[in-house]
Amino acid sequence: MKKIEEYYVPWVKGIPMYVSGHIELAWRQPELHRMMSNENPNPPSEKVLEAILKYGKVANRYPDQGLVVRSKIAEINGLDGPENVMIGNGSSEVFDNVFRCFVQPGEEVIQHTPCFAIYQLRGNILGAKMVSVPMAYKNKYLHFDPDSILKAITDKTKIIAIANPNNPSGNFMDTKDFVRIAETGLPFIVDEAYVEYAGLGMSQIGLTKKYKNVLITRTLSKAYGLAGLRFGYALGDKDVIGQISAALFPWNVGTIPMWAALAALEDTEALAYRVKFNNSEVDFIQESLADVPGLVIFPSKANYILFDCGATGKKGKDMVAYAEQKGLLFRPETEKYGSDGWFRITIGTKEENRMAVAVVREFLTK
Ligand SMILES: Cc1ncc(COP(=O)(O)O)c(C=O)c1O
Known part of the structure; x- marks a missing residue:
């Protein structure tokens, strides 16, 4: 008899x-200040809480396929209708669904590093070969490098994934470079994931109308502040969305997250408050630390x-350890x-941002 270990697919x-x-x-030690996972520091709005309670009362029922929230998302983004929208249990599930529709073991996924780790994790589980094309670090700035992305394409490439703005660099790539890749x-x-902080005017959604191969992904985990509810979505051509939706797990998004998401999408005032708060706090931190000698600060359009404190003679990991001693998780x-x-x-x-500024200054200048 073979052992169970011999039955696993080799790429898993x-x-x-x-x-x-x-x-x-952070969950084990709630006294620590969470400044490490790009969450929103503001709790859900009253309208969202009302939806959570209302739909919690029918949690004994299976959810539908989210037609109402998908229609709202289409409307916000100037798309025809729900057929242009696929929803997921966070945008992480959306990446997974898209990857599974295009990538076979041994095929290639191009990512632009440093970037969000989920692309790599989902690629690994499918046996994909992850091709990491580094951004260019020049003049104290991380530049997108579309030429190198285009050069990395082979006949095995099945997906190119780029975050815009990118995490962790916080900047946007030019539209003309998106067009070159779309072509x-x-x-x-x-x-x-973070586009709402700069506004939907910065979205590449227009490309989906011309290029069927372009898919936009979004999440309610960031500017909308619902990371714990897990709600994300993909936008694209209706035939493509229809095909990738075939791979969806039925009832993948629960009743509570989808109606809470609708409430959040309708609560434009709550979003505007969160965006304004975030952007002024980004400015505050960037300005407050601008005079620390040797500290490179990457201008951010996100949360x-x-x-890079390398030139101060200190290590990033020691900065993080020092902050943790002071109660802050970086x-x-x-x-x-x-x-x-x-x-x-x-x-x-x-309050946390002011503590963070003090801790960074203290560690890097002492
Ligand atoms: C670039 C990027 N995309 C997507 C996500 C989010 O994922 P989710 O929608 O699964 O919460 C993150 C979260 O950190 C991110 O940094």
Whole structure:
């Protein structure tokens, strides 16, 4: 008799469960200030809480396929209707669904690093070969490098995924470069998880009307502040959305998240408040730390700020450890571009942001 281990598909065998240690720690120790996972520091609005309670009362029933919320999303984005929208249990599930529709073991997915880790995790589980094209670090700025992305394409490439604005660099790529990549015809995911902070005017949604191969993904985890509810979506051509929806898990989005999402999408005042709050706090942190000698601050259009403190002589991981001693959770980043000074801070409450500024200054200047 063969052992169970011999039955695993080779590309899954040996992969451990992904555990986000920082999130586990934050739940275990709620006294720590969460400035590590690009969450929204503001709790859900009253309207969202009302929807949660209302639909909690019918949680004994299966959810439908989200026609109402999908129609609302289509309307907000100037699309024809719900047939242009696929919803997921967070946008992470949306990436998974798209990847499963296009990628076979051994085929390639191009990502532009540093970037969000889920592309790699979902690619791994499908046996994809992840092709990481680094952004260019020049003049204290991380530049998108569309030429290198185009050069990395082979006959095995099945998906190109780029976040815009990118996490962790916080900046946008130019529209003309999106067009160059869209023109390849390859399935192209533009991850707009943070686009609401700069406004939908910065979205590449227009490309989906001309290029069937372009899919936009969004989430309610960031500017809308519903990370714990898990709601994300993809926008695209109706035939493509229809095809990838075939791979959806039935009832993948629960009743409570989908109606809470609708309430959040309708509560434009609550969104405007969160966006304004975030953007002024980004400015506050960037301005407050601008004079720290040797500290590189990456200008952000999202709800986090990336730093490289390599030139101060300090290490990013030591900065993060020091902040944790002071009760603040920041995010470390791997060594790259010859520097071990990387770390990222998510915008917190006003009080948390002031504490963060003090802690960074204290550690890097003492
Ligand atoms: C670039 C990017 N995309 C997507 C997500 C979010 O995912 P989800 O919608 O699954 O919460 C994140 C969260 O950190 C992110 O940084």
